[in-house]
Amino acid sequence: MKLHVYDHCPFCVKARAIFGLKEVPVELVVMLNDDVAPPERMVGRKVAPILEHEDRFTPESMDIVALIDAMGDPRVLAGATNPAVGSWIAEGSGSLYRLAITRWASAPLPEFATADARAFFTRKKEALIGPFEDRLAETAALVEVTNAHLASLEPLLRSPEAVNGDLSEDDIHLFAHLRAMSIVAGVAYPAKVDAYRRRMSERTKVPLHDDIAT
Numbered sequence: 001m002k003l004h005v006y007d008h009c010p011f012c013v014k015a016r017a018i019f020g021l022k023e024v025p026v027e028l029v030v031m032l033n034d035d036v037a038p039p040e041r042m043v044g045r046k047v048a049p050i051l052e053h054e055d056r057f058t059p060e061s062m063d064i065v066a067l068i069d070a071m072g073d074p075r076v077l078a079g080a081t082n083p084a085v086g087s088w089i090a091e092g093s094g095s096l097y098r099l100a101i102t103r104w105a106s107a108p109l110p111e112f113a114t115a116d117a118r119a120f121f122t123r124k125k126e127a128l129i130g131p132f133e134d135r136l137a138e139t140a141a142l143v144e145v146t147n148a149h150l151a152s153l154e155p156l157l158r159s160p161e162a163v164n165g166d167l168s169e170d171d172i173h174l175f176a177h178l179r180a181m182s183i184v185a186g187v188a189y190p191a192k193v194d195a196y197r198r199r200m201s202e203r204t205k206v207p208l209h210d211d212i213a214t
């Protein structure tokens, strides 16, 4: 199996995570961000992630998660979800992406290995969130909001092994959110949140971006 991804992409992290949790081997293929031909050939549009398996191509991160989790027994995402976790993620998404997108755009990531690929991403995302210069100027305020919001995650975290005690789809979504956050320097992770994101990084085999955070 091959998983076609961008390293920064949180949807790709969701798909990658299930392979790690399930201990299913997969070949990771990082596409250049401006290389539209491979995804168009595979699924008819530029999108990531895409799972390539037995000459079939599956886009949609949570479809990939379901497919891999259903392979062999037992399912690993067998636990109940907690709507409060989904709400917490949704509340933080706006500030997270305003912080993370600008940082991904200048990070040493394989999907931006060429100047054209990086320029493609920058152009596209500036059309969405406005000039990066303006977003970067908001850093202190956005980090403050993020840190306050992280404090409200602590009471929801039952264990570093799984947000609700047993692994569930909430862990896929929550880890993808926290992994996206790891590109942002200066975030103050409460102890339980830090233990959770580190443990999930180990179990999913998706490295955090702490070492390249800006």
Ligand SMILES: N[C@@H](CCC(=O)N[C@@H](CS)C(=O)NCC(=O)O)C(=O)O
Residues within 6 Å of the ligand: 006, 008, 009, 010, 011, 012, 046, 047, 048, 049, 059, 060, 061, 062
């Ligand atoms: N619903 C899809 C969303 C995937 C998605 O939006 N991926 C982004 C990358 S993070 C993408 O492909 N955007 C289009 C682009 O890069 O041009 C999923 O869950 O897999």
